[in-house]
Amino acid sequence: AQTVTQSQPEMSVQEAETVTLSCTYDTSESDYYLFWYKQPPSRQMILVIRQEAYKQQNATENRFSVNFQKAAKSFSLKISDSQLGDAAMYFCAYGGATNKLIFGTGTLLAVQP
Amino acid sequence: EPEVTQTPSHQVTQMGQEVILRCVPISNHLYFYWYRQILGQKVEFLVSFYNNEISEKSEIFDDQFSVERPDGSNFTLKIRSTKLEDSAMYFCASSEGGGVATEAFFGQGTRLTVV
Numbered sequence: 001a002q003t004v005t006q007s008q009p010e011m012s013v014q015e016a017e018t019v020t021l022s023c024t025y026d027t028s029e030s031d032y033y034l035f036w037y038k039q040p041p042s043r044q045m046i047l048v049i050r051q052e053a054y055k056q057q058n059a060t061e062n063r064f065s066v067n068f069q070k071a072a073k074s075f076s077l078k079i080s081d082s083q084l085g086d087a088a089m090y091f092c093a094y095g096g097a098t099n100k101l102i103f104g105t106g107t108l109l110a111v112q113p
Numbered sequence: 114e115p116e117v118t119q120t121p122s123h124q125v126t127q128m129g130q131e132v133i134l135r136c137v138p139i140s141n142h143l144y145f146y147w148y149r150q151i152l153g154q155k156v157e158f159l160v161s162f163y164n165n166e167i168s169e170k171s172e173i174f175d176d177q178f179s180v181e182r183p184d185g186s187n188f189t190l191k192i193r194s195t196k197l198e199d200s201a202m203y204f205c206a207s208s209e210g211g212g213v214a215t216e217a218f219f220g221q222g223t224r225l226t227v228v
Contacts, residue, residue, distance in 0.1 A: 033214060043202060045156070045219035052214070091156060098169055099144060099211045100158040 002027045004094050006104035013082045014112050020067075021077045021107045023092030032096040034068065034075045039089040039106070048090070051075065079109075087111045115139045117220035119205050125226045126195055134190045134223045136205030145188045146206040146217060147180065149173065156204065162188065163211060195227045 003026045013019035025034065036048040051059045051068050058066050063083075067076045079086055092104040118137040126132050138145050147159040160170040162180055179191045188207075192199055202224050206217040 037219075042221065043224075044221045045204060045206075047216060047218075050216070093156075095212075099161055099208070100146070100169060100171075101148075101156075101217065102158070103156040105155045 002029070002032075002094050002096055002102050004092055004102050004104040006092050006107050008107045009105070010108045010110070012110045012112060013079070015082055015084060017082055018078060018080045019082055019109065021079075021090050021092075021109065023075045023077070023104055025073050025075060025092070025094050027073070027094065027096060029096045032094060034066075035093040035095065035101065036064070036066070036077045037091045037093060037103075038086075039091060041088070045091070049077065082111050084111050084113060115218075117205055117207055117218050119203075119220035119223050121223060122221065123224045123226070125228060128197055128227050129194050132192050132195055132225065134192075134203050134205075134225070136188045136190070136207075136220055137186055138188055138205070138207030139209075139218055140186070142207035142209050142218075144168075144208045144211050144215075144217075145180075145182070146208075147190045148204040148206065148219075150202040150204065150222075151198075152201070159190070159203075168211075192225075195225075197227050200225060200227045 005024045032053045035050045038046045049061045063080045089106045091106045093101045120135045145162040150156045160174045161168045177193045202222045204222045205220040208215045208217045
């Protein structure tokens with residue numbers, strides 16, 4: 001069975017600085033997607049970025065980028081130029097052969113002004 | 114921008130009562146999902162639904178749970194006899210296609226409190 005592990009329950013970053021959130025996963029599947037979701041205090045789940053396992057190039061979306069290390073089964077999220085609005089819970093998620101998502105336990109990110 | 118809408122935003126119910134959580138998926142989407150998040154814990158998959166039938170369900174989704182698409186626009190989750198441990202945030206999601214290559218859009222969630 002697939003698993004997703006986020007080892008950082010909480011992180012803090014100064015406004016305008018860069019922070020990296022860690023995620024590791026385990027799977028025997030060869031084709032899959034990895035996702036980072038943001039959950040602000042409103043509790044809605046918002047897709048931040050996604051990566052297809054077959055693509056070697058790391059995905060980027062504006063200030064958000066990932067470091068995808070397939071052999072190490074690692075998928076970290078880098079947030080550059082952090083803003084107060086980035087404060088939220090961040091979930092790493094795995095999607096494989098079935099159409100369900102498997103989520104990690106989340107990292108609560110605080111942004112200090 | 115189209116969005117997934119869930120009602121109510123908060124539901125309080127007595128233990129043993131039946132509850133129905135409602136969702137209106139994005140109109141051209143064909144795949145529908147329910148996820149659950151117990152407070153402070155991770156989001157867990159409950160069930161996926163396509164072509165008017167369940168395509169996959171988790172161990173959590175036991176006989177107390179059922180899903181239905183009663184009228185072509187709504188997608189409902191029914192809990193037949195609620196237990197205290199059913200208290201959680203319930204998220205509905207929908208996607209245009211099957212498989213995780215297609216982005217799933219989440220609703221804002223329904224907070225269910227069982228007392």
